[in-house]
Amino acid sequence: MPGEYQSGVNTELLRLKLESHGDVDIPDKVKNVSAVDSDAPLDVAMPADAIIRIKNLKKVFGDNVVLHDVNFYCPKGHVVSVLGPSGSGKSTMLRCINLLETPTAGEIWFEDQLVNSKETDVDHLRAKIGMVFQQFNLFPHLTALGNVELALKKVRKLSKEQAEAIATEQLEKVGLSDRADFLPSQLSGGQAQRVAIARALAMEPHVMLFDEATSALDPSLVRDVLDVMRDLAKSGMTMIVVTHEMAFARDVSDHVVFMEGGVVYEQGTPEKIFDHPDRERTREFLQGMID
Amino acid sequence: MFQAFIHWWENYPITGIFFNFHYIGQAFLPILKCLPVSLLLGVIGFVLGIPGGLLVSFMKMSKVKPLRWLMTAYIDVVRGTPMFLQILIIYFGFPFIPGYKALQMPLKQIVFFQIDLTIWLRALFIIFINTAAYQAEIFRAGIQSIPKGQNEAARSLGMGKWQTMGFVILPQTIRRILPTMLSEFILVFKDTSLFAAVSVFEMVMQAKVIAAATYNQSALIVTAFFYLLITIPLGRFVARMENKLAEQDGGDGGAVASPRAKRGKRPPRLDDTVGDSAHVVSHRENVLNSEVS
Numbered sequence: 001m002p003g004e005y006q007s008g009v010n011t012e013l014l015r016l017k018l019e020s021h022g023d024v025d026i027p028d029k030v031k032n033v034s035a036v037d038s039d040a041p042l043d044v045a046m047p048a049d050a051i052i053r054i055k056n057l058k059k060v061f062g063d064n065v066v067l068h069d070v071n072f073y074c075p076k077g078h079v080v081s082v083l084g085p086s087g088s089g090k091s092t093m094l095r096c097i098n099l100l101e102t103p104t105a106g107e108i109w110f111e112d113q114l115v116n117s118k119e120t121d122v123d124h125l126r127a128k129i130g131m132v133f134q135q136f137n138l139f140p141h142l143t144a145l146g147n148v149e150l151a152l153k154k155v156r157k158l159s160k161e162q163a164e165a166i167a168t169e170q171l172e173k174v175g176l177s178d179r180a181d182f183l184p185s186q187l188s189g190g191q192a193q194r195v196a197i198a199r200a201l202a203m204e205p206h207v208m209l210f211d212e213a214t215s216a217l218d219p220s221l222v223r224d225v226l227d228v229m230r231d232l233a234k235s236g237m238t239m240i241v242v243t244h245e246m247a248f249a250r251d252v253s254d255h256v257v258f259m260e261g262g263v264v265y266e267q268g269t270p271e272k273i274f275d276h277p278d279r280e281r282t283r284e285f286l287q288g289m290i291d
Numbered sequence: 292m293f294q295a296f297i298h299w300w301e302n303y304p305i306t307g308i309f310f311n312f313h314y315i316g317q318a319f320l321p322i323l324k325c326l327p328v329s330l331l332l333g334v335i336g337f338v339l340g341i342p343g344g345l346l347v348s349f350m351k352m353s354k355v356k357p358l359r360w361l362m363t364a365y366i367d368v369v370r371g372t373p374m375f376l377q378i379l380i381i382y383f384g385f386p387f388i389p390g391y392k393a394l395q396m397p398l399k400q401i402v403f404f405q406i407d408l409t410i411w412l413r414a415l416f417i418i419f420i421n422t423a424a425y426q427a428e429i430f431r432a433g434i435q436s437i438p439k440g441q442n443e444a445a446r447s448l449g450m451g452k453w454q455t456m457g458f459v460i461l462p463q464t465i466r467r468i469l470p471t472m473l474s475e476f477i478l479v480f481k482d483t484s485l486f487a488a489v490s491v492f493e494m495v496m497q498a499k500v501i502a503a504a505t506y507n508q509s510a511l512i513v514t515a516f517f518y519l520l521i522t523i524p525l526g527r528f529v530a531r532m533e534n535k536l537a538e539q540d541g542g543d544g545g546a547v548a549s550p551r552a553k554r555g556k557r558p559p560r561l562d563d564t565v566g567d568s569a570h571v572v573s574h575r576e577n578v579l580n581s582e583v584s
Contacts, residue, residue, distance in 0.1 A: 100443055127449025137444035141462045150458060151448035196444075203448060
């Protein structure tokens, strides 16, 4: 059933880790899990109607294994928050979904399409997956309106009038209709990021990816952006959000994925992850973030 | 009194040989008539070099290795040899190409500024080959100076590789490379003087002839004046643009360094460095070292 997530603990990998670090103090619970499931198939059961399904995702840069084995899925209309310390592979995982990084192994499914297949029309796929970056990446030579319009005209091939109408409407939704003619250099960080969100939304994506969308912002500007993201979640948009905003993850998400060292270390409902996580490391991390 | 001064001026070795009013007046008009030749060679050659340089830079950044090697070799050869030699090789080499003779006859009938089309075409071809290599490096440095996030943002919206290049990357690149490109134009314009070596009647050739006929160097000084008339205002304009760019970008990014500035084959020039603070120069050198090497 959508919304009821399976446990995504990567038992095989944990077992390997445990064997190589035999003397390390590991909680009994983890040991048990690995012992019991060691013969079970690695494939994590996933509902076929989930809009994003990530199976055994692995990503290697040279000698550096960034993602060992990532498994989770996101049903339509849900918000999945991805938490974890820096270097845990959150961003790389997100960038694999729209092929900004090419997965080394594993499968990523978007609707009924295998993303990392040779037949994928990359541009067509990306047009249906919106992405918001930590550094906004607005086009500095175009106005706010121009930023939102560009892909409408070039990718969706809309006329100038249609593109302008949609862009104006999207800017209004993020509360920036009065900034339409401003250049990115004339916008505050919070405004720039909201323009970036409007730019992605204008393409009517089926899913939105947020890559630490508020991490580069002044604390005072974070709220505006988070409010836009909250509204978006309420409107039923499917979102995968890599974030350090714990309150947002807790309030808005349907599901929380905690990543550490290139694996999904623990995942579950926000209540479970925040209030009684199974594993010590998750608790430590969240404790650290909240303090 | 005035007569006496003029007499002294025109007979004193230095002033009389280089700044002789009589010969200056005599040379002024004939050399002015050749200014369009120098300018046209510079402008047309440079403008042709823009698409050429852009194409070469794309090929040099291409994923196809042989293409990349070919363009690296081309750029190395052009930048590593004197333009004078390139002129001698191509200008005198063209007539040996089979079929050239037949083509030559009709082209010889078409004459601009007393120079026939075979000469114009050969000269422009040489300038094109030369400046395209330098411009390719300017474009490449400019394109690579655009943050990766720009490409990622455009691609993540579903824009194709060439759409991204045309609507996102190049518009930003042009702004950054404009001063460097104008510097390149100044260099090309000055280098047209090398065609005097193959008797193309541009300004320096004309001046040489006059100087030889009059046993006086004043005609060459007149020529220098005409070059400065173009290069100094342009150089100042470039410097102003560079400063403005540096201000806007807050020291990050800014103008792209000239690929001619680094080579060490030419000493630093007015138009390479004018208006740069030491900081900008060192920054540009760094960019260049990391990107060109």
